[in-house]
Amino acid sequence: MAAMTEVVAVASGVPPYVLVSGPEGVLAERALAATLDDLRVAHPDLEVITLHAGAYEAGQLGLHASPSLFGGAKCIVVHDLDEAPDDLQTDLLNLLAGGPEPDLTLVVLHKSGQRGKKVLDGLRGARARVLDAPAIKTDRDKTEFATAEFRRARRKATGEAVHALVEAVGKDVRELAAACRQLVEDTTGVIDEKVVLTYHGGKVEATGFRVADAAMAGDAAEALRLLRHAIGVGVDPVPIVAVLAQQVRQLVKVGSAGRGRSADVARDVGMAPWQVDKARRTLSGWSADGLATSLQAIAAADAEVKGGGRDPVYAVEHVLLVITGQHERGRDA
Known part of the structure; x- marks a missing residue:
């Protein structure tokens, strides 16, 4: 036998x-x-x-x-x-x-x-x-998954394209896999951020990530515009505040990690290399005090959007103004 x-x-x-x-x-x-x-x-x-x-x-x-x-x-x-x-x-x-x-x-x-x-x-x-079949939960996991999907299909995708795709459809791994397959089947050449935005631009703009990116760059007008768009298409204020907190914490982690290759820092702090590069670019407009003040404001907003305040949307608008204001102070310092 x-x-x-x-x-x-x-x-x-x-x-x-x-x-x-x-x-x-x-x-x-x-x-x-x-x-x-x-x-x-x-x-x-x-x-x-x-x-x-x-x-x-x-x-x-x-x-x-x-x-x-x-x-x-x-x-x-x-x-x-x-x-x-x-x-x-x-x-x-x-x-x-x-x-x-x-x-x-x-x-x-x-x-x-x-x-x-x-x-x-x-x-x-x-x-x-x-x-x-390990769990795919973090942004780093999803980035690696999407990158592997394109590599498996023998297609080149830029880091910015993968980043935008994860922001747009990364909540669900099955949807992320389907989005990768669609881009491979419907396009030719290098898949860049412009291609992703053509297919998923509405979803990308409506995410809390775009709101947070504008806030961390100190662009109050754009952050508020994107917030109103996100709220208008049904995005809940709670995850928007969560993304703000995540991005500020990432700046703190990368700022504390010192110099070194992005891949090494990413491994040490549990982030994707592109997230480290992005955080490093953003840090130039921030001071340590500004990050600390922003974290305190985010904590207060988090409590308000989870039932502690009367107007969750106003709470998010207020914290966006605090964050962009701290960015301005950091740049002027």
Whole structure:
């Protein structure tokens, strides 16, 4: 049995056990799809059985793992091991204990947490192929993801273009992936910021990032214009204040990090290199006192937009005027 299993693994390029580990749905789906595609190269008639932890009934796994009457390759995909009931975990452990079966591939998806740990240990002990699907949460993560998307499509995108795209659609990774694909399919040549703005300019302008950029540059009129536009299209004041806080904190981090290559500073402070470059350009108009005063004003605005004040929009307008005023003082100092 072991020898036959080895032949199948070599023929398909996929080992008998595969673990997709991590919470990012887009990456997990791609890992699963790539695995099934690899299996179908050697087994065009591959039978795929999908089991979900939430709807699992005891004994299902063993039933599906049994050789079919007419033979043929089979792949069992188990979703959400991290939510698995005891029956599913027990059946998985029993299947692993029996060793690999010819023409059978087991793919298990596990988002995070300790539930299902014995099964995870069993898979790793059986030398399962582990495909990572790590969380994509921070701006740096999203920047790296978008950059990799363009690189995978063999297209060059400038840092400014990636930055603008993350600002426009970076809230949802699936939407970000779709936006990257659209730009690759609909355009030619280098993807620059102008191209991104052509497709997503309205979204970019409506984000809190554009409001914050204008404020940090000391442009009160533009910051207020962008704020009113954002509010007009339904952007909530709370995330706008959050972005203001983020940008001021980034200036403090980069200002305290001293000189050095952008990539090194970015790694040390948990930012993307383009964010470090942007912060360095912005810092020329700021003093340490101005940043401290701005942080205090932002903290007050944050409390007001979360229910502590009567008029959230006025609170944001006020903090924008405080920030732009501090920028002017920093430039004059």
